[in-house]
Amino acid sequence: MRGPLYLTRRNLNTSASLLHENPLGLPRKPGLPPQIPRRNGPIQKRPIPNVKKVLAVASGKGGVGKSTVAVNLAFALAMHRAPDSDRRPRIGILDLDIFGPSVPKLMGLETAEEPRLTKNGAIVPLTNHGLPCMSMGFLLPKSADGQSNTDTAVVWRGLMVQKAVQQLLFDVDWTGDQAAESGLDVLVLDMPPGTGDVPLTLGQLVKVDGAVIVSTPQDVAISDVRKGVTMFKKIDVPITGLVLNTSHFICPNCTTPHYIFGSNKSFHETASNVGAKILGELPLVGGVSEASDHGVPYMLVNDGNKEWKSTMKNIANDVWEALH
Numbered sequence: 220m221r222g223p224l225y226l227t228r229r230n231l232n233t234s235a236s237l238l239h240e241n242p243l244g245l246p247r248k249p250g251l252p253p254q255i256p257r258r259n260g261p262i263q264k265r266p267i268p269n270v271k272k273v274l275a276v277a278s279g280k281g282g283v284g285k286s287t288v289a290v291n292l293a294f295a296l297a298m299h300r301a302p303d304s305d306r307r308p309r310i311g312i313l314d315l316d317i318f319g320p321s322v323p324k325l326m327g328l329e330t331a332e333e334p335r336l337t338k339n340g341a342i343v344p345l346t347n348h349g350l351p352c353m354s355m356g357f358l359l360p361k362s363a364d365g366q367s368n369t370d371t372a373v374v375w376r377g378l379m380v381q382k383a384v385q386q387l388l389f390d391v392d393w394t395g396d397q398a399a400e401s402g403l404d405v406l407v408l409d410m411p412p413g414t415g416d417v418p419l420t421l422g423q424l425v426k427v428d429g430a431v432i433v434s435t436p437q438d439v440a441i442s443d444v445r446k447g448v449t450m451f452k453k454i455d456v457p458i459t460g461l462v463l464n465t466s467h468f469i470c471p472n473c474t475t476p477h478y479i480f481g482s483n484k485s486f487h488e489t490a491s492n493v494g495a496k497i498l499g500e501l502p503l504v505g506g507v508s509e510a511s512d513h514g515v516p517y518m519l520v521n522d523g524n525k526e527w528k529s530t531m532k533n534i535a536n537d538v539w540e541a542l543h
């Protein structure tokens with residue numbers, strides 16, 4: 220017997236078998252090929268339509284600042300000017316954290332309307348601060364106070380999660396508005412914490428060009444970095460590098476860094492043991508969570524902490540180099 224399936228989209232199919240094929244309830248044109256590769260025969264990785272490079276931002280543990288890094292890295296990449304290009308890169312964010320989507324809040328889109336669909340049934344991403352993004356959170360009903368659409372629990376079994384991930388990967392229209400130069404240079408994926416179904420599904424379906432793993436200095440978080448690195452290696456995703464978040468605290472009254480979680484020695488040792496590059500060490504800055512809570516990515520805060528912002532810019536430069 221099937222367990223409960225709390226599905227949320229207005230036009231969701233109600234037949235359980237259809238739900239397994241199409242959990243987001245997207246209309247399909249008859250005659251389109253089934254989307255998920257069938258089990259018999261090797262699974263073919265496919266490109267994400269209209270996306271040149273895919274970067275996963277992940278963490279072994281929850282709450283280490285992965286979504287904050289993913290969103291701000293997307294903005295830092297969008298500000299990056301590649302030496303061989305006369306335009307800024309086009310960047311998008313896809314929130315693959317089905318069970319705890321944070322992107323709607325971080326992007327100031329928590330109370331946004333449901334995304335519209337193209338005539339072919341693809342989801343049109345929502346845009347704020349000039350950056351397109353898509354999240355499971357946009358498809359959930361608003362909570363009783365009418366304010367938030369990310370408080371609703373998604374209670375899905377593994378197969379449903381797989382199919383939802385697949386639809387978020389392949390059924391979002393990233394072409395953008397400009398017909399002449401459409402599509403994204405980089406799609407940043409905000410991964411769920413840990414090593415569950417979502418990264419495995421991702422690794423099976425899509426060629427991912429790089430992974431950034433975020434950790435905090437505490438030993439419990441660092442030990443999970445190893446698991447993250449092992450998992451990405453297993454699914455053939457190159458590790459772009461590690462980011463140490465809340466590495467130190469800079470007191471507003473003095474410029475001295477305080478290593479309030481102890482030294483970052485274990486992190487450095489782990490990076491060297493797993494052979495991963497350290498992309499940057501971001502300080503703990505009070506304004507980061509304040510800006511996030513107001514739906515403004517910290518990279519866009521004009522008088523934001525200079526060290527935090529320049530570290531994020533350097534991370535973006537390194538990531539861009541690694542992807543190209």
Ligand SMILES: Nc1ncnc2c1ncn2[C@@H]1O[C@H](COP(=O)(O)OP(=O)(O)OP(=O)(O)O)[C@@H](O)[C@H]1O
Pocket residue numbers: 278280281282283284285286287288316319321412464465501502503504505506507508509511512
């Ligand atoms: N460098 C920083 N300085 C200050 N606050 C930070 C910093 N990085 C993240 N935070 C805050 O820490 C909290 C957790 O961050 P975030 O939601 O990005 O973590 P996460 O790893 O994505 O969590 P989850 O596992 O729930 O998805 C947020 O309130 C965020 O604003």
